[in-house]
Amino acid sequence: MATHQSRRRWGIAALSACALLLGTASAATAANDVLDPSSDLFVDFHSSTVEAAAGLTGQAQADALLLGSFPGSSWLTQGTPTEVQAEAHEIVTAAADQGQVPTLVAYNVPFRDCAQYSAGGATSQAEYEAWIDGLAAGIGDQEAVVILEPDGLGIIPWYTTIDGGLEWCQPVEADQATAAAERFAMLNHAVDVLTALPNTAVYLDGTHTGWLSVGDVTDRLIKAGVTRADGFFLNASNYQETEKLQKYGTWVSQCIQLDQESWFERQWCGSQYYPATPTDFSTWGLTDAAYDQAYADTGLTRDPAAMAHFVIDTSRNGQGPWTAPAGVYPSPEEWCNPLDRGLGLRPTTDTGDPLIDAYLWIKVPGESDGQCLRGTAGPQDPARGMVDPPAGGWFVEQAAELIAFAVPPVTRPTCEVSYTVHGTWPRGFNTQVWLKNTGTTTIDGWQLAFAFGGGQTVDHMWSASYEQVGQVVTASNLTWNATIRPGARTTFGFIGRTDGGPNPEPLLFLRNGAACTVA
CATH class of the missing domain: 3.20.20.40 (1, 4-beta cellobiohydrolase)
Known part of the structure; x- marks a missing residue:
């Protein structure tokens, strides 16, 4: 921004x-x-929450990934x-x-x-x-x-x-x-x-x-x-x-x-304790009125x-x-x-x-x-x-x-991702990704974002277009696989390159900005 x-x-x-x-x-x-109403706050694909999810399974992992999204x-x-x-x-x-x-x-x-x-x-x-x-x-x-x-x-x-x-x-x-x-x-x-x-x-x-x-x-x-x-x-x-x-x-x-x-002087300022009563929110307007009076008195x-x-x-x-x-x-x-x-x-x-x-x-x-x-x-x-x-x-x-107990309620994930590395070789790997619609409405257009954990890059991708910025890859549907009906799934794959270091698999996947569960 x-x-x-x-x-x-x-x-x-x-x-x-x-x-x-x-x-x-x-x-x-x-x-x-740096903050105004249009600012985008950072979603960290490698946050401590996602790190915690890596050591969990089942619903506990799904909860952590939802919070990490x-x-x-x-x-x-x-x-x-x-x-x-x-x-x-x-x-x-x-x-x-x-x-x-x-x-x-x-x-x-x-x-x-x-x-x-x-x-x-x-x-x-x-x-x-x-x-x-x-x-x-x-x-x-x-x-x-x-x-x-x-x-x-x-x-x-x-x-x-x-x-x-x-x-x-x-x-x-x-x-x-x-x-x-x-x-x-x-x-x-x-x-x-x-x-x-x-x-x-x-x-x-x-x-x-x-x-x-x-x-x-x-x-x-x-x-x-x-x-x-x-x-x-x-x-x-x-x-x-x-x-x-x-x-x-x-x-x-x-x-x-x-x-x-x-x-x-600061010690004269009204508060939640006076003239308001801290346990009775209906009285907090009394403190609002005290500030109105203070501004009137000071001319500020x-x-x-x-x-x-x-x-x-x-x-x-x-x-x-x-x-x-x-x-x-x-x-x-x-x-x-x-x-x-x-x-x-x-x-x-x-x-x-x-x-x-x-x-x-x-x-x-x-x-x-x-x-x-x-x-x-x-x-x-x-x-x-x-x-x-x-x-x-x-x-x-x-x-x-x-x-x-969230207020407002949290929307549970309506997608599931499986990420499978089918083969590796020095400084390279072959991956297939499945995206499933686990919700009750049809997906009409999708972007799936995930992040590598090291120096990996996408060399080329099929059945989706993609953009990689830093460690984050965003795969987008093609015309023929944009629609995913409830219970159905689609797939794409890619050849990745590594820098010779570790090649950890991504864990947090965001479909159109919302968390998916991981199969």
């Missing part, structure tokens, strides 16, 4: 920071934006600066080949998750900043969305809140006197380095409606450099309802504007083009948050692998709201939150009667639940 001049970073500080980082870079170059996120969580540079470069290059925008989740800050289920991260400020520099080098001038440190502002070590309270995250390894300031310094460094790139959109942690008040999260966002970023993200790896997050994000954006452009005008924008994680919020049965678990951990949750809105940049840049699947749906014990000695998750996979591991049962 074309690059558009950004309307979402503002302030002289942003231009100064970018100029310092890029030397001769112009303000316009440093202020480009939607645009998702690539989590970058470890490695040296050189390693993260290579990993990011591979992802953004693959996305650029398809004309799509990838979402990269940077999750490596020291004391991430405060040593809970997703503990880890860099070991020092210098190590983290070098890692961020490597990430930025890997992205380069390609388009990318960076979700900068989930929980990075919600959980800060040794942090004193805007209300003067010391938060619970108090790791003994961290210096109480400097840990919070270092967190903000690291995030500011990341904002400056990443927004200096010409085609990268950067979003900071805005938590969610069941967590921080608007004034508190606004305070943290401003300290972390949100006025030099594209905005903030909400609900990462969580389950809060989209309609509540839409209001909450709008209030945060308004609170930032009021604080930065008038005498109004809401201008979405000049305000902080936001993105919402809708990967698992179709059913909203889980309410644990009262008194059953010592610590219910409602956020940790809750039962019977569903996918939310599908990823899109066409949100219909000028402040919401996208609905994204930031959390990879189907990957575990961790081995949830809910205050018990374990090792089983007492809510599920089983040992949950470790954080990031594939969770077969949860993947099935997310599909079964």
Whole structure:
């Protein structure tokens, strides 16, 4: 897609920071934006979801491939600066080949998750900043969305809140006197380095409606450099309802504007807690009215083009948050692998709201939150009667639940593909592909996309035309085999060439953009 001049970073500080980082870079170059309603989000044929599917069979594999057919996120969580540079470069290059925008989740800050289920991260400020520099080098001038440190502002070590309270995250390894300031310094460094790139959109942690008040999260966002970023993200790896997050994000954006452009102070901002009642959504209009009054009092005008924008994680919020049965678990951990949750809105940049840049699947749906014990000695998750996979591991049962309880519902595959390599020779192979209509309506025209796993190329193809861009091959029907009736199938074949390396078979097949099962 074309690059558009950004309307979402503002302030002289942003231009100064970018100029310092890029030397001769112009303000316009440093202020480009990659998300608009026409943007195509990246479907990664080699995502962690597809990798998980490779180790599964039957319905579990079909579920994983269905989830992998939607645009998702690539989590970058470890490695040296050189390693993260290579990993990011591979992802953004693959996305650029398809004309799509990838979402990269940077999750490596020291004391991430405060040593809970997703503990880890860099070991020092210098190590983290070098890692961020490597990430930025890997992205380069390609388009990318960076979700900068989930929980990075919600959980800060040794942090004193805007209300003067010391938060619970108090790791003994961290210096109480400097840990919070270092967190903000690291995030500011990341904002400056990443927004200096010409085609990268950067979003900071805005938590969610069941967590921080608007004034508190606004305070943290401003300290972390949100006025030099594209905005903030909400609900990462969580389950809060989209309609509540839409209001909450709008209030945060308004609170930032009021604080930065008038005498109004962030601690005065209305929130889900007051004047609204958090458990009664019908009262949230009271907070809307409070912002109307604040704008009237300050004389400011809401201008979405000049305000902080936001993105919402809708990967698992179709059913909203889980309410644990009262008194059953010592610590219910409602956020940790809750039962019977569903996918939310599908990823899109066409949100219909000028402040919401996208609905994204930031959390990879189907990957575990961790081995949830809910205050018990374990090792089983007492809510599920089983040992949950470790954080990031594939969770077969949860993947099935997310599909079964999705809102809106997910369309199951209506096609099946078999991919058979009939013969191989040094640097070559012969393949036949069958495409079957497993639906109830006739297919009238088809394109079948799949991706090689290495340096393979199609030498020539019969019974279909084709295009190969990077690793992705798209085969298209000819006139005589465009129609496939329910229960019928058609076939095409090709001669492939290899670079002498491994020749893994493709696993994710998209027929006209939708997943097929694999025979």
